[in-house]
Amino acid sequence: MRLENKLAIVTAAASGMGRAGVERFVREGARVAAIDINSDALNALVGEIGSDKVVPIVADLSTAKGATESIDQAAEALGGVDILWAHAGMPGPASVEDLDLAAYDKTIALNVTSAALGAGRAAPHMRKRGGGAIVFTSSISGLVGSMMSPIYSAAKWGVMGLGKSLALAMAPDNIRVNVVCPGLADTPMKVGFTGRSGDPAEAAANEAKIVAAVPMGRLVKAGEIADAVLWLVSNEASFVTGIALPVDGGFTAR
Template identity: 85%
Template sequence: MRLQGKLAIVTAAASGMGRAGVERFVREGARVAAIDISAEALDRLVADFGAGKVVPIVADLSTPDGARDSIDQAVAALGGADILWAHAGMPGPASVENLDIDAYRKAIDLNVTSATLGAGQVAAHMRARGGGAIVFTSSISGLVGSMMSPIYSAAKWAVVGLTKSLALALAGDNIRVNVVCPGLADTPMKAGFTGRSGDPAEAAANEAKVVGAVPMGRLVKPGEVADAVLWLVSDEASFVTGVALPVDGGFTAR
């Protein structure tokens, strides 16, 4: 087991990639504090993977108090922290024209601020255990521009910069910091990118456009992203830090 005895925290843990990550972490021997805004989805997570292995924590990570307090609750419940996968995010507004400033701020808060506060809150606990591994979730939109999602792209570029900076700052504490950059994934959030107008035909056309630009010709599966994160937090990646790892079927290889 690659994570035997490890104490892990996963945000946005109850669906999609986060849920796949919880499944893999538990399978590999970790105890997991699963943070999500949905109490019902967390209940299903615990029922599926075991109350002794998964600790549910309900929090709104778009608020500073939620982002900080949820990490503190997780550390208290687990008795420490070796791993943080800061996965929470949202698409945000589709255009900068006539920008809804509240929607903009919420997107920045959830994508960037929650990751920043989570890392800041967990670092001392990892240091006390002799080190740890932090993984953020960015996107291919954090590596190349996104015509459909400029706010999301700006936020995810910030997450990549945060990763590289913290990798340097925390290396001396044996805390590794990396970021995974998925392509468009087949998750509940997909419609927030492809179908913002609510028109199914437009959503299908946008998805086809994205798939057509992927050399491997399909969307990424949640489990494929979780597998990449599992490797990044395991000892198999013990000398890997500051890396932005695309999981995108070759999209960013051009």
């Protein structure tokens, strides 16, 4: 098993890619603290996998209190930290015209600030255990601009810079830091990008445009992102740090 006896934290863990990550981490031998704002979904996850393998932690990671205290709680419950997948994020406003500053601030807080605070809180625990692995979730919108999601794109470029910078800063402590960059995924958050107006026809049209631009001709699956992250946090990637790994069917290869 690739993560035998490892202690892992996954944020935004109750659905989509995060849930797939929890499932894979547990399958590979880790004990996981699953952090999410949705208590019902967390309880369902624990019910399916088992409370001996998954510790549920309910937190609002868009707040500094939630982003820091949840990591502290996870570290205490697990008895340490080897792995952090800082996955929490949200689409954010679709335009900078008449920008809703409260929505803007929440988008930056959840996508960027929670990742920075989480890494800062987890790193001392990793150092005590001789090292660790951190993965941030950016996006293809952190590699190329997004005309539909400019604030999200700005946030995910920030996540990219954070990951690369921390890879340099934490390397002496044997803490590897990498970034995964999903394409549009077939998850519950998909409609937040494609159908902000609430019009199903608009959502379907936008999705079709995106799929048409993907050389492999489809959306990425949640499990495919989780598999990439599993590799990044495993010993198979022991000399890999500071990379941004697109999992996008070739979208950014152009």
